[in-house]
Amino acid sequence: MSRNGGLPARRAVVRWAWRLFRREWRQQVMVLTLLAVAVTAAVVGVSAGYHSTPPGTARFGAASQSFTLYAGEGQPLDARIAQAREWFGTIDVVGRSYLPVPASVDNVELRTQDPHGPYGGPMLRLLTGRYPTTPGEAALTDEVAADLRVRVGGALTLDGRSWTVVGLVENPGDLGAEFVLAAPARSEPPESVTVLTAADPARFAEYRARNGQPVYELRPSDQWVEAAAGVFSVFAVSMLLVCLIAAAGFAVVAHRRLRQLGLLAAVGATTRHLRLVLLADGAAVGVAASAVGAVAGVLVWFAVTPRFETAAGHRIDRLDLPWWQIAVAILLAILTATAAAWRPARVAARVPITLALSSRPPRPKRVRRSAVAAGVLFLLGVVSLRFAQRNREASHNELEIAAVTLIVAGTLAIGFALLFVGPLAIRVLAAVGARLPVASRLALRDLARHQARSSAALAAISVALAIPTATVVAARVLEQTTAEGNLSDRQILIWTDAPGLRVPDRTPAQLTAIEAQVRRYTATLANPTVVPLDIAIDPVQAPHPDVNGGRIGRLPVSVGASSSTGSETVTLVATPELLRYYGVDPASVGQTTQVLTAQPHPDLSLLSEPGGTARPLPPETTDRLPHPRFESLPRTFLTAAALQRHNWEPVRTGWLVEAPSR
Structure with a gap:
């Protein structure tokens, strides 16, 4: 024993x-x-x-991948859907069209989907009534029903087409999605279809490589x-x-x-x-x-x-x-x-037993070890926080789990350092306070007499004050001033269309009318700087229907990292006016330079359309651009040599306006 x-x-x-x-x-x-x-x-x-x-079911249902096929891309939609079904076996097809709302500038999405499909079922939830089963029936989301003032059992008419409303539905994964749900009808094909599948990643990549790299998404994990x-x-x-x-x-x-x-x-x-x-x-x-x-x-x-x-x-x-x-x-x-x-x-x-039986606290001992431990913990905390800062800078200011772990570890280490240094701080205060008034001196001596509880309380108060202080300091450091942020208080970006979407085909008269409106606005400013912004398109590329209303347009040229199509950025054309605005002499740009960029990734590739086949750029065709002070200013440009080399055309997409004063 x-x-x-x-x-x-x-x-x-x-x-x-x-x-x-x-x-x-x-x-x-x-x-x-x-x-x-x-x-x-x-x-x-x-x-x-x-x-x-948001859960993955919001856009993928039970699928792992999705890709979008647009009407008017050469082969009919039905043929491409049949090709995808033959390749993947089991797929689910969600059709989308956009119809104008009467007496409004907005459009409403008309969605054709099987509520009991193999993958899309989690994207729908029936609130009241039933799902549409025949081409003349439809179900609405609650906001669409309220805006159009239609109830279950009533009639809905949009763009010359009529449906009987048989139910109210929603996307439980995305309550902000508003649409009209109709049964699939072959007589009126949609403008685009989203194909859902749960294929092997290698087979999905092979399909993309064989079928022109359609616009696709992969289900996010965790x-x-x-x-x-x-x-x-x-x-x-x-x-x-x-x-x-x-x-x-x-x-x-x-x-x-x-x-x-x-x-x-x-x-x-x-x-x-x-x-x-x-x-x-x-x-x-x-x-x-x-x-x-x-x-x-x-x-x-x-x-x-x-x-x-x-x-x-x-x-x-x-x-x-x-x-x-x-x-x-x-x-x-x-x-x-x-x-x-x-x-x-x-x-x-x-x-000791005798002191314990008399309930008298022991005399405080010297705290050399606690002081050493406090120093070691404080040093470890500072090092952890420093590594967390470097990790965040390396990940382009994205707070990753590793950085969070280092921040927590550093904060805990500094907190425990305060606990270990507490007894030493109390003794120092008691020694220094020998000449204080009687009340203060008695308080310090009482703290020194009960160091076990006093040091913990002192550390708790220190941490309680340190956390809000650090929060205020961090907020002050991260506060955006007039010299930081998306744009300065003297700048504005005017876009004819949202950046990154298809560029609609406009007539010269339409472009002249838009430019006249911009001139009328800038005329109200005192001597502004107006820099036209152009985007490059491939004139050989077939027009595509725009997802925001069915307008016909072309996909703009993109520049992205060669290792990831997810980093594509729609790129402006380096016009002489834009280069001079950035402080670059147009004559200093080499004849072989195709891309000017302030991005940290020198390994770039050209894409004639997002998700398309990448054309790697040799390093000698890429040159550095001065980094703009504001986040929303363009950072990557295609040069005139690139447009001439690939037979691309510039199209006006917006203007950068800067006033001399607020």
């Missing part, structure tokens, strides 16, 4: 600690309440972060992770503050139990047994508070879910919670309570 009593002795000590907790839990109600509130906030916050991002991780990191930092406050509370509990601990030591308990008493008490507090907080958090989440659905823009299953993150939060709360009890337990276990 062990000299220390072994497992039976530890079991007896834990049982005794549990009895003490049940009898004296009211003395720890502050710590219990604090932990319970923290766990409640964590459950609600993590659940909100989990559901803050978008909620970053949001939930951000909320969880805030909870982890807040638990540091809770730990420090709880440590002060456990120090008081340890002082009250000195006599009991002294009696336990007198009958043979070791230092480990005495520590175990308070550690078991801390674990009991953590378990009780976590249980109450978890139940309260789930109930609060059930209550706020209907309101949160409106803010998030999608339907939420109340029981669809990140249970593993909630379990980690509960475990972290238990560990926090146990860790908060560790330092008071360590101090109380070292009190």
